[in-house]
Structure formats: structure tokens, C-alpha cells
Amino acid sequence: MALRPRPTRLGHYDVVAKIGGGGMATIYLGRATDHVAALKVLRHEDAQAVDMFLDESKLLSLLSHENITRTYEYGEDNGEHFIAMELLLGRTLVDVWEACVARKLALRLDLSAWICARVADGLAHAHALVDERGAPLFVIHRDVNPSNVFLTFDGRVKLFDFGLAKSLGRRAESSAGIVKGKLPYLSPEQIMQLDVDHRADVFMLGTTLYELTTMRRLFKRDDDVDTVKAVRNGAIPDPRAFVAGYPDALWSIASRALQRNRDNRYADAGAFARDLDAFVRSIAPADPSTLVGPILDELFPGERAKQMGWLRSASASTRGAAGPTLPPPAPLPSVDPKERKS
Numbered sequence: 001m002a003l004r005p006r007p008t009r010l011g012h013y014d015v016v017a018k019i020g021g022g023g024m025a026t027i028y029l030g031r032a033t034d035h036v037a038a039l040k041v042l043r044h045e046d047a048q049a050v051d052m053f054l055d056e057s058k059l060l061s062l063l064s065h066e067n068i069t070r071t072y073e074y075g076e077d078n079g080e081h082f083i084a085m086e087l088l089l090g091r092t093l094v095d096v097w098e099a100c101v102a103r104k105l106a107l108r109l110d111l112s113a114w115i116c117a118r119v120a121d122g123l124a125h126a127h128a129l130v131d132e133r134g135a136p137l138f139v140i141h142r143d144v145n146p147s148n149v150f151l152t153f154d155g156r157v158k159l160f161d162f163g164l165a166k167s168l169g170r171r172a173e174s175s176a177g178i179v180k181g182k183l184p185y186l187s188p189e190q191i192m193q194l195d196v197d198h199r200a201d202v203f204m205l206g207t208t209l210y211e212l213t214t215m216r217r218l219f220k221r222d223d224d225v226d227t228v229k230a231v232r233n234g235a236i237p238d239p240r241a242f243v244a245g246y247p248d249a250l251w252s253i254a255s256r257a258l259q260r261n262r263d264n265r266y267a268d269a270g271a272f273a274r275d276l277d278a279f280v281r282s283i284a285p286a287d288p289s290t291l292v293g294p295i296l297d298e299l300f301p302g303e304r305a306k307q308m309g310w311l312r313s314a315s316a317s318t319r320g321a322a323g324p325t326l327p328p329p330a331p332l333p334s335v336d337p338k339e340r341k342s
Helices: 047-062 093-103 109-127 199-214 224-233 248-257 269-283 289-299 303-315
Strands: 013-022 025-031 036-042 071-077 080-086 090-092 149-152 157-159
Touching: 013 036, 036 047, 047 071, 047 080, 090 093, 090 289, 093 149, 093 199, 093 289, 109 149, 109 157, 109 199, 109 248, 109 269, 109 289, 149 289, 199 248, 199 269, 248 269, 289 303
Parallel strands: none
Antiparallel strands: 013 025, 025 036, 036 080, 071 080, 090 149, 149 157
């Protein structure tokens, strides 16, 4: 298949350089008159891919929350379907977790709880979303995990990649028998292919909270079959037994989010966030957001300067000039109609 040439302009944006790609989309750096953006461009124009891309585009355009990646514009230009999103500088939460594990470091409990509280705030906004007429859209992210959470050098937390989100009025239909999302983070009802609601996202965020505060994987096993069994029936070890000083209050919050019977979980993500914030205030009066940048600098030395260099270099490019391929300074959500299990 011949490679598609890099577009020179999409919507209000000059296309400066390719910064990444994966799945069904390519990511470019775009420049408008007053800002830069990450341009997510669909690579495959088959009907299912277009429907999924349009579903995500419309949903993202309705979301407006400080803990969800901002969308500026979406549309089709010269046959190219695209979404213009805010460009973020930093690293994903999974990058941070893996770097800590490699160095045998542990994230501070107050910081881990605060990060998850911000994700919960973003989820609460998405879950409460209504359409232009005020009708509920019943949004469920369905893929909440550390690879879809971004930490910025200036201390912000952003949930991204709504490519698998379920909402009322979706164009694309889910394929029967296909489990959507990353297996080690799915809720039991997703594994069993039951009808899901917003409490599935609460469970997935509970798994993320557990792993951040213990530095251990919870349900991940050597093969998918054992991982599925662990999600459905595996024991959830009490972290107080192996993490010195693990607070009772934090375990109470995590265990409630991880109830396999969803009727026993948090009824909504907002309540989850409030309990996490109360815990953070009880042990850390300082603002945990001030910790994010220094931790990124410690774990990824030179990364901040390198990413700022990419941005300055790309922003200085002239319109239509052949731009370089730059390492991605932003989260790169993919659009892929196939199952994602890792």
C-alpha cells in the first residue's frame, strides 16, 4: 500500500511535522495562529474505522474538563478525518510506574491518590455528559488504565483516549464476543461480557490505584487466560500485609472501588474522588501537583528540555515546509477496531 503524503493543512492548522502514530491514526504537530496542537489523523478509511473515529470526535468535542485532554476542532479536510487536541508535554502514568519499578522506587501514597482523584474527576464529568438537547449520553470510557493517563511537567493530570468509549448514539457497533480494553484492568462484568455502566470505569481506576500504591500488578498474569481468571475470581491481597505503613483509610477506599459486585462499589466516580481527596488532605496538606514535575525530571532526566526543544523546533517551521519526524511529546491515543488486550 502506498504511503499517504503528509497533509499541509487541516482545518485551521498548518501541519508542521509527524510526531507519532499507531493503530489506525497518525499524529502530526499542527500550528494555528495562536497555539499548537496534536492532530490525530485517520489512516484507514474503511467504514468501521471512520464510524469509530467520528464517534470519538463527537464525544471529545462535548467533553470540557481540566482532567480530560482538550479538543479544539474536528472534521474532514481534503478527504482527511482529523481531531485537533491540546499538545501535552510530559509522560504517561504507565511510563512513570515502569520507571519507578525499574529503579525499585515507590510513588508517594498522597501523590498516587491525588492522581487517581483527578482521573476520577474527569470520569465523573464524562459520566454526567449530556447532548446538545440535555439528554444523558451514558458515557463509559471502558479503557481506564495507566497508559491512558498523562502527567505534564506543569503538574496536570489528563485522561485521554476515548476511542473505545461507549455512549448513546454511537455510529459504530461493538462486535459480539470482542472484549474491549486492556485485560488486566477490565471489570468483572466486562470480562463476562455483561451490560456495563459507569461503575466499570470505577473498578478499572481502582485497579490503577492499587498498582500505584503497591507498585505491584494486581490481575496481570503470564497469559490472557490466567489474567481473565484473576479478574473474575482471583484474590485481591490486602496491601497492609506487604506495604509498611499502608493506611487503613486508603485500603478502605481501594477495596470499595474493587468490589466485584458493582452494587457494592462507589456509586459514582465523583464520590470516589472525594474520598481520595479527603485522604490526601489528611496526610499531606501541601498541593501534590507540585510534586509531578520534579518526579518527571528525576525519572526522565533531560526529557523536559528535549520535549521543549521539539516544540520550539516544530513551531518555528514554515507553512508547507517538509518537516521532520519528531519523537512524540504528547499522548498518542490510537483508533483501532480490533481488540486491545495488553
